[in-house]
Amino acid sequence: MRLNPRISQKIAKTVIWFAAIVVLVLLFSIIIYILSKGIPNITWQFLTEIPSDMGRSGGILSCIVGTLSVTLVATVVATPLGVGTAFYLTEYTHESIVTKIIRFSAESLAGIPSIVYGLFGFIFFVIYLKLGWSILSGGLTLAMMILPTIIRTSEEAIHTVHPMYREVSFSLGGTKWQTMIKILIPSALPGIATGIILGIGRCVAETAAVILTAGSALQMPVSIFSPARTMAVHFYILARESISLEKAFATAALLIILILIINIGANILVNRFVAKSH
Amino acid sequence: MTDQSKISVKNLNFYYSKHQVIKNLSLEVKANEILSVFGPANSGTTTLLRTMNRMWDIIPGARMEGEVLLDGNNIYASNASTIELRRKVGIVFEIPTPLPMSIFDNVAYGPRLSGIKNKVALEEIVEKSLRMAVIWDEVKDRLHSIGSRLSGGQQQRLCIARVLALEPEVILLDRPCSGLDPVSTAKIEESLRQLKEQFTIIIVPHNVQQAGRVADRAVFLLMGDLIEEGPTAVMFANPKDKRTSDYITGRFG
Numbered sequence: 001m002r003l004n005p006r007i008s009q010k011i012a013k014t015v016i017w018f019a020a021i022v023v024l025v026l027l028f029s030i031i032i033y034i035l036s037k038g039i040p041n042i043t044w045q046f047l048t049e050i051p052s053d054m055g056r057s058g059g060i061l062s063c064i065v066g067t068l069s070v071t072l073v074a075t076v077v078a079t080p081l082g083v084g085t086a087f088y089l090t091e092y093t094h095e096s097i098v099t100k101i102i103r104f105s106a107e108s109l110a111g112i113p114s115i116v117y118g119l120f121g122f123i124f125f126v127i128y129l130k131l132g133w134s135i136l137s138g139g140l141t142l143a144m145m146i147l148p149t150i151i152r153t154s155e156e157a158i159h160t161v162h163p164m165y166r167e168v169s170f171s172l173g174g175t176k177w178q179t180m181i182k183i184l185i186p187s188a189l190p191g192i193a194t195g196i197i198l199g200i201g202r203c204v205a206e207t208a209a210v211i212l213t214a215g216s217a218l219q220m221p222v223s224i225f226s227p228a229r230t231m232a233v234h235f236y237i238l239a240r241e242s243i244s245l246e247k248a249f250a251t252a253a254l255l256i257i258l259i260l261i262i263n264i265g266a267n268i269l270v271n272r273f274v275a276k277s278h
Numbered sequence: 279m280t281d282q283s284k285i286s287v288k289n290l291n292f293y294y295s296k297h298q299v300i301k302n303l304s305l306e307v308k309a310n311e312i313l314s315v316f317g318p319a320n321s322g323t324t325t326l327l328r329t330m331n332r333m334w335d336i337i338p339g340a341r342m343e344g345e346v347l348l349d350g351n352n353i354y355a356s357n358a359s360t361i362e363l364r365r366k367v368g369i370v371f372e373i374p375t376p377l378p379m380s381i382f383d384n385v386a387y388g389p390r391l392s393g394i395k396n397k398v399a400l401e402e403i404v405e406k407s408l409r410m411a412v413i414w415d416e417v418k419d420r421l422h423s424i425g426s427r428l429s430g431g432q433q434q435r436l437c438i439a440r441v442l443a444l445e446p447e448v449i450l451l452d453r454p455c456s457g458l459d460p461v462s463t464a465k466i467e468e469s470l471r472q473l474k475e476q477f478t479i480i481i482v483p484h485n486v487q488q489a490g491r492v493a494d495r496a497v498f499l500l501m502g503d504l505i506e507e508g509p510t511a512v513m514f515a516n517p518k519d520k521r522t523s524d525y526i527t528g529r530f531g
Contacts, residue, residue: 094338162375164371164373164375165375165378166336167333167336167371167375168371168375168377169377169387170333170336170364171331171333171364171368171369171371172364172365172368172387172388172391172440172441172444173361173362173364173388173391173392173444174361174387174391175361175391178391182387183377183378186378187378
């Protein structure tokens with residue numbers, strides 16, 4: 001039986017609208033639920049004090065610092081490695097067994113549960129390299145975790161650069177390096193930035209890998225060799241051990257706000273750059 | 279015009295994987311002439327241009343035999359610099375492709391790569407190049423707007439200006455007018471006639487008429503074979519080979 005095209009169009013439109021609305025409602029109800037439960041508990045004291053009594057009272061300043069510093073270490077380590085690998089794969093080599101191995105490993109790594117990274121980080125960084133539970137161990141572990149994402153998104157971004165731009169740049173006497181710096185990176189930057197932002201989001205949200213490598217100390221970290229508790233870990237412990245549900249929701253709300261700020265900030269930066277170069 | 283050979287192609291064979299696109303071709307290009315290399319699609323015209331500034335290096339599976347000499351020096355010698363070669367032998371591609379930057383930056387791109395940073399010097403080069411490409415008057419008030427906002431014909435003249443800014447000795451043009459309207463085509467051909475004074479120009483025209491209009495000498499290629507070469511006027515009035523006359527009169531191609 002063949003449907004009248006007008007009827008099939010109506011059905012399709014209804015189904016597609018329905019899907020979009022369900023997703024919208026789901027996402028917003030989660031965010032609104034957490035924010036409404038959490039924001040009333042966010043006070044000045046909550047933002048500026050370190051936790052006391054296992055987190056039942058006090059604030060989460062040390063956890064905010066922990067989250068930001070672990071994420072910063074991970075991003076600073078993973079970005080040059082990931083973007084560099086992406087450029088190697090797209091510009092500095094032809095398709096070969098080596099590129100296939102790199103791509104296959106990156107794809108496999110992307111699918112590994114984060115706790116496996118945590119275990120590896122614990123054995124390698126914490127114990128073997130004697131870095132202990134520290135911001136450094138946690139950051140390096142997260143760097144490995146977000147590396148595949150950065151490689152893949154950067155590679156795709158570089159692939160979307162108009163192939164003629166390369167030829168034009170070479171034909172005007174440009175070397176590969178000059179072409180990369182002057183043409184490819186500026187053109188691919190929005191895509192590369194998306195990969196880095198995705199990576200930052202995963203770092204901020206990560207629990208399992210961090211608990212095993214950065215620890216869960218409540219005091220304020222003083223250097224990258226100090227142990228630290230991130231906000232996600234703090235939330236997990238507060239909720240899991242029924243220490244304080246109010247503080248847990250406040251932490252979760254702050255996490256969501258932090259991720260929003262990072263996304264919006266990065267978007268503004270990228271847009272400003274794109275506006276400047278066009 | 280001197281009789282000095284600017285570019286000599288000697289026994290050139292060219293392959294994409296196993297497919298041979300140029301067959302044992304030899305050719306002399308004189309200094310300060312406009313040479314047109316024409317023929318139907320897949321005759322090897324574009325490939326022949328690209329062997330003259332090594333712009334096929336990045337194509338996987340491409341392979342070349344034979345020699346290409348610029349002023350008597352083999353450009354494929356192991357100590358020859360590709361970068362220097364491409365500054366001496368500039369190329370304008372079929373599709374006008376302004377880089378994603380302003381008109382000024384497009385023209386200044388080549389000079390900046392070679393290390394010119396002085397603003398006044400760059401401004402001079404940009405103005406001179408845009409004037410030579412007969413586009414200065416149309417863009418002088420918007421040098422800092424992005425290049426891709428220009429019309430197709432203006433974009434192609436911008437690309438010519440970009441090559442001229444390298445102060446090359448030879449300019450290769452690969453069907454530079456294929457997507458352009460007759461007025462833009464006429465402007466580009468006009469600028470070519472002026473450029474001939476200073477440069478050697480090799481053009482793959484997008485049709486036979488253009489080959490007849492702009493070139494001093496013409497070379498007719500068919501399926502990778504050089505069929506006929508000679509002064510354009512002679513070849514078009516009195517082709518020696520039947521295939522040339524068939525193509526010129528539009529029996530095929």
